[in-house]
Amino acid sequence: MPEGDIIFQRLEAATDAETAELCKILKITKTNNPGVDKTHIIIELRKAAGNSVMNLFRRDPHALPYKRILIDVADKLHPGFGWTKYKMGDDSTEEQLEDEINKRILERWQEELEKLSPEEREQKAKQFDEELRKKGVPAAIRETIAGAITGAAVGALGANYAALALFYSGTFWGVYASVFGVATRFLIAAGAAMAGIGLLVGILFAAVFHLPTPAYQKTIPAVLVLIRIRFRLKAEKQCEED
């Protein structure tokens, strides 16, 4: 059924930059045909978000509903053990779930930053500032970001965008792994590199159980981009009304 659902609608409204960003997150080679790219994105997102065992039995690549994807992401980000209150059959809307995810992502970043000592935060801020400087980010913007990291005030960076802000940062890889999860191949590689054969077997065992779960390192950032498209459309509407 989900053909024509919110994912389709958001991608229909996506700009070229947003499409390119999604292709990068989902590791799709971008073509010069927006229609083809968007179809690839939708298929790849649902594939990444689906249980890989269940995916084998899905004939329709668009079968996985967006709400299911959002519930899985919200559950993944839920603090402590257990899941969120959201269920497929309840009356919660996709927008409510998106807001919940957005809020939770900010909280997670906040928690992770608070775990660091002031000295560690300052060091991270310096490293990140250097990363941004190399990318040519203007000083004024770098200062705002560095101030938010040092003060452990993710909210100061602005709702929604904070989550994505540090996403590709090598400096915050540890935080990233904690929030978004670690890909199975990283687990195996880390096990091989760091441990003896016993631990490697253990990690491989864990990886087998990890395999059928959604690929959150793709799904979460992709969902965040879709949320941001919604925010942009809302902001543009506000601009038109003004």
Added chain:
Amino acid sequence: MSIPFDVPAEFLPHVLSGNYVRYGAILKDVSTGQIVGHLKEVGGLTTGLPGAAIFPQLVQSAQLAHIQQTLNALKLVATVGAVASVASLGVSIAGFAVVAHKLRRIEGKIDQLANELGCIRDCIKELGTNSDALTLAKIDVAAEQLNLAITSSDETRWRGRAEEAILLFSQMRRLNWRLFNLLDPWNRYDVPPKAALELFSRACTCSLGQLEAEFLVGDSGTLERTWAQVLDESRQAANFNLKEAYRSRSDGAIRRGLAFQTATITEDLPARLSASKLIADETVARIDTLKIEAEYVRRLGITPREYVRELQQIKEPNVVLLPCQKDPASCV
């Protein structure tokens, strides 16, 4: 005193009731379409927006109140911000004396300015023209020349000073518009709307300076041509689409890496863009109505220099309304 004027407060009931409408610096009778008069800031005005109410009588007008709130929100205070705010709300050609006053106050504040306008500085560096301080110094010199031209008691020298001011302001006006057009600041994610407005206002400040200097010299043909150019430049610069600006900023931020978005594409961006456009449009409206004042002085039968000097003598109120003549044909 040969310049008749009224206190704008007397007209407020008409403005508030909707009988009169303000566009730029003029008040118009809604039913007849005739210009009632033009508003003018005068001599004793030394306090600048947004801290103090520059228009105590007029600020009740909804549009001006909104603009003042906007300026407060954008924190356009000190440095060039104050100049920009005056430029944005400067009432008339001869009101440039106030801008000059503000320009003198920014002397010695270049460092602070550089911090405030870090993004502009970065953009200027990008263009390979690291000359922000030099630009401001030149504007300052131009303003000084203009002020001396007004106050000079030496009849043979004031004209030379005014012409020097025209040349300097003209150079700075062109430089600032060129910079503005090259940067396209409304659409750049790394230039906050406040900074884009500052750039716009700088160019308008130089334009107003040139217009005042030419007004003083008294060559009506040149004044009219410059006015038309300035109006065209400011209109083009203010004519941006809010939605497109937002999208362009969002896309620009994405293309440069996700980290960029944190400090640039914020929830209040639509409101900040909208507020900046409101002020830019108001500035254009002010420039659009400047010609009325030149006509007014011509009809008054005094020289522009006499007019400017007389206005500087008025201490209270700080904004007056110079009524239009009764002959409707002369007012339209």
